[in-house]
Amino acid sequence: MTDLDQLKTDALTRIEDAPDAAALEALRIEFLGKQGSISGLMKTLGKMSPEDRQVQGPLLNGLRTAAADAIAARKEVLEDAELEARLATEGLDLTLPAPAMPSGSVHPVSQVMDELAEIFADLGFSVATGPEIEDDWHNFTALNMAETHPARAMHDTFYFPDHDSDGHRMLLRTHTSPVQIRSMVDVVAKNSGGAPIRIIAPGRVYRSDSDATHTPMFHQVEGLVIDRDIHLGHLKWTLETFLKAFFERDDIALRLRPSYFPFTEPSVEVDVGWQDVKGRRVLGGDGDAPGHGWMELLGSGMVNRRVLEFAGLDADEWQGFAFGVGVDRLAMLKYGMDDLRAFFDGDGRWLDHYGFSPFDQPTLSAGVGAKA
Secondary structure (H helix, E strand, C coil): CCHHHHHHHHHHHHHCCCCCCCHHHHHHHHHHCCCHHHHHHHHHHCCCCCCHCCCCHHHHHHHHHHHHHHEEEEEEEEEEEEEEHHHCCCCCCCCCCCCCCCCCCHHHHHHCCCCCCCHHHHHCCCECCCEEECHHHCCCHHHCCCCCCHHHHCCCCCCEEEEEECCCCEEECCHHHHHHHHHHHHHHHCCCCCCCEEEEEEEECCCCCCCCCCEEEEEEEEEEECCCCCCHHHHHCCCCHHHHHHHHCEEEEEEEEEEEEEEEEEEEEEEEEEECCCCCEEECCCCCCCEEEEEEEEEEEEEEEHHHHHHCCCCCCCEEEEEEEEEEHHHHHHHHHCHHHHCCCCCCHHHHHCECCCCCCCCCCCCCCCCC
């Protein structure tokens, strides 16, 4: 009993007098380490008789607890003293520039999406969205795409094992056109027969394709206008106005060529005039002018009567036009990228070069593509 009291007094005194953290750690090892004096006494409990263990056990546990508590308390005191000393001697020079901090950037696709929304909002369009996992009716049938259409083939489309209510396999949407169908159906349901529609449908789409200008997942924006007495002149004006605002050039020239799409009739491919400027393809100018050319940019046309009827609209009363263009391609043409695959590699250096500041919010007054 006297030896334990003496050991306790000696341990607590030395712990209390420990001058620094290193000395305190040495005392912890001396008393509570595997070979420490208190740890050694704890090991003797197993050799004692039950009667002696009943007496000595609480005393030794109390000794160990008191030493551990004293070490923890002294450690806190030493750490507080060290912090106070650092605060008293160290200073911060507020005249020095702040260290560079890593910052994120807005992906060009996200930036172009915002630019498109800003431009079309000024033209009276709203943004519509829909599911990326679609059923056969919305993705194909309601868009007048026959059972034999190539887009329904396995090599061109990503299918799921799940089936819709008609027994067709579900799929990742191949375009944002199903959003147009859903919007028309919703308008018919809410307005008993239809009403004017002006929407754009931006979003991710999926096709089994991959090279320098195609990826299995890419972004598309489609536009739809449904109203009375709509004609191709309205479509051409809308596209000219949109492209002039997007590329921030007044000399954008369009050429409309007859084409075929199952969901529009008549259908037109839209070409844009361009010229080579220091090895970069820049849109602008008449494609027939010397040194210029025409580039196919997007597809469009008047909404097919069958599509209107599938959506529940009276094709004799309502007409409309639709168009679609790749968002990634618009970004490549405007900001000078040459490989679509780099958009999705996640290379921080690429994003540092082509990314936008979160403060580069596109506005028509400041320029939708203005960068800080």
